[in-house]
Amino acid sequence: MPAPQTLRGLLSGAARRTLLRPGAVRTVPAGLARGVRLEVSPDSTLHVHLGSAEVELVRWLRRLAVPGTPCADVGASEGLYALTLAKLVRAPVAALEFRPEALALLRRNLDRNPELARHVRVVEAYAADVVDPAHGATTLDGLVARGALPEPGLLKVDVEGAEVAVLRGARELLARRRPHVLLETHSAGLEQACGELLVRHGYRPVVVHQRRVLKEGRPNPENRWLVAEGRPA
Numbered sequence: 147m148p149a150p151q152t153l154r155g156l157l158s159g160a161a162r163r164t165l166l167r168p169g170a171v172r173t174v175p176a177g178l179a180r181g182v183r184l185e186v187s188p189d190s191t192l193h194v195h196l197g198s199a200e201v202e203l204v205r206w207l208r209r210l211a212v213p214g215t216p217c218a219d220v221g222a223s224e225g226l227y228a229l230t231l232a233k234l235v236r237a238p239v240a241a242l243e244f245r246p247e248a249l250a251l252l253r254r255n256l257d258r259n260p261e262l263a264r265h266v267r268v269v270e271a272y273a274a275d276v277v278d279p280a281h282g283a284t285t286l287d288g289l290v291a292r293g294a295l296p297e298p299g300l301l302k303v304d305v306e307g308a309e310v311a312v313l314r315g316a317r318e319l320l321a322r323r324r325p326h327v328l329l330e331t332h333s334a335g336l337e338q339a340c341g342e343l344l345v346r347h348g349y350r351p352v353v354v355h356q357r358r359v360l361k362e363g364r365p366n367p368e369n370r371w372l373v374a375e376g377r378p379a
Contacts, residue, residue, distance in 0.1 A: 158275060162171075168191055171258060175334050179230045183258040187224055187251055193362050194226060202357045204327065206373050210300055210326040211235050215378060218286070218298035220273050220312055221305040223248050225255040225266075231302070232265040239265050240295050244272040244282050269295060273305065275314035283313030295322050299378030304330040312337045319348040324376035327351070341372055349374035 165172060170186045177197030184195060185350040193199040211217065213233040219228040222241035243249050247271060255265035270378045271294075274283040291297035297319065303312050309329050319325065327344065329338040337353065344351045356364055 164194055164288075172330075176203065178207060178234065182226070182229045182233070182262070182265070184224060184255055185258070187252060189293060192364060193223075193360075198360060199226070199362065200371075202354050203371060203373075206328065206354070207231075207234065210328070210373075210375065213237070214238075215299040215326075217300040218295060218297045218305045220244065220286070220301065222252055222268075223304070225252045227302055228252070228266050229255065229259055229262050231300070232262040236265060238267065238296050240269050240298065241266050241300060242269045242271055242273055242295075244264065244270060273303075273312045273315060274308065275311040275364060287316055287318045290319055298325050299323070299376075300326045300328070302328045307332055307336065310343065311337055312342050313340060317347075320344075320349075323378060324348070325378050326376045327372070327374040329372045329374075330369070331372060332366065332369050337368065337370065339374065344372070344374045347369065348377065 166186050168188055172195040173185060174180055174182045174184065174195060174197045179197055191199065199210055210353065211231055212236055214237050215235045216238045217231045217235060218240045219231060220242045222228045222243040225241060228239050228241035240250060243252055248276055252268060256266055272283045273286055275285060277284050277288055286295065290297055303309050305312055309331055329340055332338055341351045351372045351374040354368060354373055
């Protein structure tokens with residue numbers, strides 16, 4: 147008989163092969179995204195499709211994503227957060243993404259969830275601190291100014307290292323609207339830089355650490371979240 151750890155590994159491998167077959171569509175069975183239908187992609191994890199991804203943020207989402215709050219999901223990827231936010235707020239959600247493969251997957255997942263998708267607007271843009279049409283880069287302030295993005299009361303940011311640039315490009319939004327901010331960082335330096343920028347805008351960011359139970363396979367301990375409660379009108 148295999149040792150317990152080996153058996154768990156075999157079961158985990160079997161589950162992954164069954165549940166994470168690329169192109170398959172799964173309905174999230176639990177969590178805030180319960181009932182959302184998502185296509186499996188090569189970047190998917192088992193936690194995404196079980197509803198246990200980043201559960202350390204659940205209490206913050208319940209507190210801040212209240213009904214009627216417009217949201218912006220910067221780095222929407224497959225649409226998990228955009229659809230979850232739409233489910234919670236039943237208000238406009240802007241899903242910002244620029245990678246062609248991610249955009250295609252995002253749109254397919256929106257098509258699979260029409261009741262929630264009616265709240266979601268896809269914005270094809272790379273959020274940064276400069277406007278560079280040749281590379282699809284723009285700022286959140288610029289998007290709001292030209293009406294391509296409703297002023298969000300909640301801003302979720304996960305852009306794999308470009309978080310400081312996103313915040314720099316949202317100075318007016320942060321100063322005037324003061325949205326709630328949920329921002330993923332991937333290094334101590336990024337966390338400090340983003341935290342200092344938010345503090346300068348009057349926020350008091352809180353570091354949300356990775357959970358210790360049923361870890362998600364994020365080996366970098368500095369891969370954490372900053373949550374900053376604002377005062378959205």
